[in-house]
Structure formats: structure tokens, C-alpha cells
Amino acid sequence: MSQEKQSKITGVRGMNDMLPAEAPLWAHLEQSIQGLVRAYGYQQIRTPIVEQTALFKRGIGEVTDIVEKEMYSFEDALNGEQLTLRPEGTAAAVRAVIEHNLLYEGPKRLWYTGPMFRHERPQRGRYRQFHQLGIEALGFAGPDIDAEIILMCQRLWDDLGLFGIKLELNSLGQANERAAHREALIEHFKKHEAELDEDAKRRLHTNPLRILDSKNPAMKPIVESAPQLLSYLGEESLKHFEGVQKLLKANNLPFTINPRLVRGLDYYNLTVFEWVTDQLGSQGTVAGGGRYDPLIAQMGGKPAPACGWAMGMERVIELMKEQNLTADLDAGCDVYVLHQAGDTLEPAMVVAERLRSAGIEVVLHCSPDGGAASFKSQMKKADGSGAAYAIIIGPDELAAGQAQLKDLRRDGQQMTVALDGLVDAVINQLVSISE
Template identity: 90%
Template structure:
């Protein structure tokens, strides 16, 4: 093995680079998110990627897969604090809301995006560093806010042009109702204990609801025959669930009631939901969430209702690729400026800056070896850049105070333009191209 190969350092498995070819996809998704949150009046919040480990143990639940197996935790060498790279965003957002007394002035609609970290086996759409969009509505108790945050998802799918993402809905009721359901689950699963996998046997005594979330096909029949939470809901819980459904139906949003849907975190109550697709293999959940009324008090704040959802941004990018929604998102610019170095370099720089000052996107050719490239070589780079037009400045054009303006995307027409009138002419050409 060569010395260079021995010294090569690669990225951490499951923590991926975003390369320039994917940048337009990410930019389009992020712009769509910005439009979405503005349309619904949500305000941005940002929290650190590192929090106290105790935050997630208390907020997510100590017997969840995330806390038991997946968190990146470490001891701060400076002061001995136990810290964790955030595995999800809700607990951190709630911590910030409590710490800064944000509900003092009334309910809040919040959103965030950013990297999350989970130590798990990487596979398509499931990475060790991944990015989420999070929506959190705090201080709202009625089914109307549940319906609003669900409708936000559908609007995002529509804005992105995505299809085939189906809504599944359930209610987990309140604590007393879940306790009665839990007893029934324990009784049911104990009858089939010999058929449970080791993970489910462990959860039988700590959190039997999580068994319903098992993806083990050998346990499918046992799980399907288990008691359903909907049969244990009281009058108020049923009323809330029916209120959500009524608003979704009024907005012509189809959904499926999935009585086995529990979500993977301990803080949920009442409404829970997932948006699922069959186009991403085993990682079929694109977004999910629900109501988490107990969490704020559980984390030391004054009790207040809340609900929200999170979306895996990498999974949406994968789905956009799968459905061919990338052809109109190629990276490009308005103008590529060609020159022959020497005396043409300085005016080329000046013209490029004038065009940028007019709000245009401009790439100025720069040599890779310090020598002036031929116009033929530069034109190949101009075509590859995705630019709409090329501006050519040679010694003859410079002497006449002119440039050549070449259409790269339609008919290849080339016209001579005075440098003094260049900005206006370029803008006129770009406007006519878009019509």
C-alpha cells in the first residue's frame, strides 16, 4: 500500500458530506420550509447541538432506544459534566422555552432545523448525523392545533411536488388510560412470552407499549392481536381525537387510523401521527409527531399543553430524487464572463462586479494554472456552469469598449454590446428568456 493511501483520512461512517451537486436540492427544500413556516406564523428558534445528558433522559425516557443505545454522550473534561449531542429537537426546544420563560406572554409557535446525532447502523435515509425540521406549538390545548400542524406537512409535500406520502393517525389517550392499556398489554404479551424476542422481553417489564413499535416480522401476529389503546380511551380523549379527525376531513386530507402507532418517545399523549411512504425501503417514516402535554411540567416548567412534529430532511431529499423532482433544480448562474487575461483581466473583473451589484449571479473565469485559457476551453466551462449567457472580452472588444453577449441556452445567438449599456442589455435578455 502506498504512503498516500495509508495517510488518507475519510469521513466518519454515517456522517455524510453534502456535495455541490446536491446543494440545489437542499436549497429548494430549505426555501420551501421558510415559505411554509411564514405561511403559518411560526417563529424560528435555535438551540445548541450539545445539551446535558439528563435533559434527554428525563425528556425522552430512559427506557427508549434513543437513550439506551443511540446517544453520543461524553464527559466534559473541563468540569465533569455529562453531555450529549442532541438526538432530537423537542426536548432541547422545551428546555429553552422553560429557561427563558417564553410562555409567560402566551402560546408560542416555533420551528427549527439542524443536525441531530444517533449512534445506530447507517442505512438509506438513516444516518448517524442527520438533519431535522422541527415544528413545536406550545400552550395550545385544543384539537385545532393538532390539525394545523398535520396540515402543515401536507402543504409542504404539495409545495415540493411529492406524492404518495400517507398519513397514519392514532391517539394514546391520557396517563390513566394508558395505564389500563399497559396492564392489558402485559397480560397479553405474557401469554406469548416464549415467542417474544429478547428486546421485547426486556421491555415487557419496563415499557410494554414499545413492543407495539417492534419491526420484528416474527412477532407481527402477536402484536396485531394485542389490545388496542382506542378501546381504553375516555370521553374527553375520544372527543379530542374526533375533533382532530373532523378538521382533517373538512380540509379533504385522507388518513388511516393505525391503532398500533405509538411513536418511539415517552413524552407523547393523545394525538400521534406519522407520514409514511413505500418508496424508501425500511425507512418509510418521513415525518411524525403528536401531542406531548406532560413534557413541560416533566422538565421543570409550569404545566402547559404542547404538540409538534419532526421531519427527516435527508429522507425528503431521497424521496425527491426517487420521484424525479430534481431536473428543474440544477445549479446554474446568470452570466459566465470569459476573457484573455493580460489587459482584459481588469475590465472583466470590473464588469463582473457591476453585474453582481445589479443583483445578477456571475461566474468570472479564473485560470487553474496561471495561464490564459483559450476561448474554446473557457466556453466549455461556461456551458458546464449552467449559465444563461456568456460575456466575452478579448483585446478587440476592449479596444472598442464592447463585449460579446452569447445566449448559451436557446439559439446560441451572439450580439455585440457596449460596455456602458451592458447591465441593462443583460437584464433585458434575461427577462425575455424567462417570458
């Protein structure tokens, strides 16, 4: 009796597989990040993927798109806890800092990477599971740390070879300044209430600042004519903002002041910024962040200043592809070892392990059926592997205690080498390639 064919199970929409062809891109980005955080003295922190829902409601803000529409929240069936897959990393990092008293010893420079989750409509560079690099500097009050974290972004773009990413800058001032601006915004938008879209009407009295972040083209004239927050900043806020600008100019980093830039989370104050590009369609923000001094106290910790930024790693990968920065990323090995199974398998595996012990990247041929494949078919595999050299161990070579070492990338020359001198011979050849 034949079994019915089982239906194919596919991945969740907007939660993507990273396939081997893209692995070199991700590895290159991750290695660049490792170099960046070392250069600035940042320490790694890791937090759980799942947190209490209350953390994000308090940290991000009740009247935000993330909390209102995008979070993956559920009730733990075992104990009834309300839990959420983290939609961003700052709230979780601050929770960990407070819980473990990390600021007791003084300010901290922290970084993290990992998956985040938002229930959004999937599109290029915007997915339901996405990965972020987060940079958080806690306990520093001056404009110097604002400038430092912004300069970190520029250094990463330079390290990756990316171009065309522009910096936009603004200041949200302090709570009392935003309150005065908020009243002016409400009055302005009330005059145009009939022209507001549903999102704007809903936010008019709860979070009018977020109306400035509207992506609705029909709202553009109303938003552009709204009062600017910069006009409401006091002396200290302006001094901080000018200090950031002065340090960026001293480091020859160009920027544009965008008075409509507010970011999408409630915890920001003073400096906010975004790095934007026109090369990714509607998903033009590559990284963004700013200062969030109220958040630590808001989440139950001892008041302390803080600032940071987050970068969408998928968007950077897309930008690397768009700018053809993938050609030099070689996923190939150094050596491919060919053999004829039987008595030749054991010495071939011993050779492969000795080469790996010497720091050489090796692929040992393994036949799908466990038998002996022809050297012709194995050589195709060797060429496809990206290896610089092939080592051939057949019955004749084994009897003579030798192997053939073939150059796959330059002249195709082949030499006979004693098995006990093979490691040194391969090292010498690889060194000659790099010179």
C-alpha cells in the same frame, strides 16, 4: 530523502458530506420550509448541538432505544459534565422555552432545523448525523392545533410536488388510560412470553407499549392480537381525537387510523401521527409527531399543553430523487464572463461586479495557473456552468470599449455591446428569456 505517503483520512461512517451536486436539492427544500413556516406564523428557534445528558434521559425516557442504545454521550474533560449530542429537537426546544420563560407572553409557534445524532446502523435515509425540521406548538390545548400541524405537512408535500405519502393517526389518550391499557398489555404478552424477542422481554414490565412498535416480523401476530389502546380511552380523549379527525376531513385530508401507532418517545399523549411511504424501503416514516402535554412540567416548567412533529430532511431528499423531482432545480448562473487575462482581466472583473450589483448571478473565469486560457476551453466551462449568456472580453473588444454577448441556451447568437451599456443589455436579454 522522500517523505512517506500519508494515509487518507475519510469521514465518519454514517456522517455524510453534502456535495455541490446536491446543493440545489437542499436549497429547494430549505426554501420550501421557509415559505411553509411563514405561511403558518411560526417563529424560528435555535438550540445548541450539545446538551446535558440528563435532558434527554428525562425528556425522551430512560427505557427508549434512543437513550439506551443510540446517544452520543461523553464526559466534558474540563469540568466533568455529562454531555450528549442532541438525538432529537423537542427536548432541547422545550428546555429553551422553560429557561427563557417564552410562554410568559402566551402560546408560541416555533420551528427549527439542524443536525441530530444517533448511533444507528447507517442505511438509506437513516444516518448517524441527520437533519431534521421540527415544528413545536406550545400552550395550545385544543384539537385545532393538532390538525394545523398535520396540515402543514401536507402543504409541504404539495409545495415540493411529492406524492404517495400517507397519513396514519392514533391517540395515546391520557396517563390513567394508558395505565389501564398497560396492565392489559402485560397480561397479553405474558401469555406469549416464550415467543417474545429479547427487546420485548426487556420492555415487558418497563414499557410494554413500545412492544407495539416492534419491527420484528416474528412479533407481528402477537402485536396484532394485543388489546388496543383506543378501547381504553375516556370521553375527553375520544372527544379530542374525534375533533382532530373532523378538522382533517373538513380539509379533505385522507388518513388511516393505526391503533398500533405509538411513536418511539415517552413524552407523547393523545394525538400521534406518522407520514409514511413505501418508496424508501424499510425507512418508510418521513415525518411524525403528536401531542406531548406532560413534557413541559416533566422538565421543570409550569404545566402547559404542547404538540409538534419532526421530519427527516435526508429522507425527503431521497424521496425527491426517487420521484425525479430534481429536473427543474437549476444550479446554473446567469452569466459567465470570459477574458484573456492581462489587460482584459480588470475590466472583466469590473463588469462582473456591476452585473452582481444589479442582482445577476455571475461566474468570472479564473484560470487554475493564473494565465490566459483559450476562449475555446473557456467556452466549455461556460457551457458547463449552466449560464444563459457568456460575455467575452478580449484585447480587440477592450480596445473598442466593447464586449461580445453570446446566447448559450437558445440560438447561440452573438451581439456586440458597448461596455458601459452591458448591464442593461444583459438584463434585457434575461427578461426576454423569462417572458
